[in-house]
Amino acid sequence: MIWYAIDSWIVVTGIFAAVACALLGNFLLLQRMSLMGDAISHAVLPGLAIAYLLTHARASVVMFAGAAVAGLLTALLTDTISRLGKVDRGASMGIVFTTFFALGLLLIVQAADHVDLDPGCVLYGAIELTPLDVAWQVDLGGFLWEVPRAVLVLGGTLCLNIGFVIIFFKELRLVAFDPELARTQGLPVAALHRGLMALVAVTAVAAFEAVGSILVIAMLIVPPAGAFLLVRRLPAMILVSVLLAAFSAVLGHAGALVVPGWLGFTSTSTSGMMAVAAGFLFLLALLFSPSNGLLANWLHNREGNR
């Protein structure tokens, strides 16, 4: 395995994206809304398309705003439909996000001539290419340090998410475990919920171009689920999920460099491999978690039968 400066940037991009997603994913998991991440990351497509048509620039502020609005609308419509129409949450989520996705697809195809938004790019991302887009050059005494744009964008998003989780930790915790109590205590439950959804949307967009929506969905769900199996307290769960996410990014990139060679191929998708690495770590947690793992359960049952 040969490691260049480029590889470090790819890993840093991956870690930032993964950790930003995993942070928020913990609260989605506890509120049984894990698939909201999936829904939102599909549903931002029309927001992106409209913002792009308006400004003709990628990764602009307008684009973030468009995506955040689309994400918020998804959350809002899902809630409204399931509450007023007494429709199951999953079903109303499915209705809303497929409709948005179809709308986005229609817009993109309609404007295919002047829109450089390829649905494939949205799905897989192009993390391998992120280091080439340099936004910031620092001269460190003769050594030119080139910071890719994706790292800056994702770093900003990560800080935003960390800030949100730290500032509203107590409120978020109460809402996650006992929304009724939170409401009776006068907490702005709906506003917190909307803030969380908006951040999921913003994170999804920030990570799109760099890592693709598949990695966003994986990192929103899989590391928190693994952490949920390993520990029982929320602060510990957040910490473990962050570690799992970061490690998945490192492992995924290393895997993308090494595994194709083992099997006689030349290359593969890095973000796909990061998602697979997250799945692998989850599998380990599922098997070997000291408190909930299958192995521990099996040993426990065997002892009980004796």
Added chain:
Amino acid sequence: MFEWQELLEVLSLRDYNTRLVVSSAVLLGAACGPMGAYLVLRRRSLMGDALSHATLPGVALAFLASVWLGGDGKSLPLLLCGAALTGLLGCGVVQFIRDRTRIKDDAAMGIVLSVFFGLGVVLLGFIQSMPKGSAAGLESFIYGKTASMVQNDFFVLSGSALVVLSAPVLLFKELRLLCFDGEYAAVLGWPVKRLDALLMLLLTVIVVAGLQAVGLVLIIAFLVIPGASARFWTERLDQMLLLSALFGAFSGWLGAALSALAPRLPPGALIVLVASVGFALSFFFGRERGLFIQFLRRRFLMQQGDAKDDLVCHR
């Protein structure tokens, strides 16, 4: 008028290609509708989401296997078998995680969805880096290729639709009990697990058959929207199944036909949008659970309450 003539021509399926595309869409809609109704009632609407993403590694593996054995990797039956295999595996994993760990339904589906899809993307990456095999055809499994269906695709689709549609007819009673009170069914001695597995198998069949036609995101819409819309119109399962099949077929017909009218209208997206409009109409005006009827009922109750209050006061 010229435009009306064109519209008539398309809607009445005179053109061969349009006929193929529209009838595939109608069949797929009709077959997905009742499956969606069952899923909505079982509160597992997004199972189609997990399943459709889980088919991707199977498609890629089948391609790799066939190239390895010396083929060109484009054999449709093989690709579909691969898709069905990993799709079923995905369903099994969701079930396993849900039953054996503290993790809930939705997260289990999310895990399967993202990890399986990630694996699929990795395998597609392998294929793209291969010197001879080209992965060009495999893209259609993700985005769908409604507009360029060929006769073979149509045959696969009609066969699967027939199989899937026969289930609600042959197993109506069993599936009804499963949907409304699975535990009671288990107590009565019904093979609940096997029925559940059968439902997942049928779901896999229709998802795999429909993947190529509309792509893996939009097939989710086909599996959710007609079933959820039908729920607003009736409280009876037989009527709901019939209605959802009709909704699905109608959206398929109108969406596919409209997309043939102008260039650059992707049929999959249009079908979904037609279905969404149908859902919105059902949501507001559905005869049993629509918002409008709910409002009328509430007002009626309140008026009755007022009348009673009056009686009490004046007595």
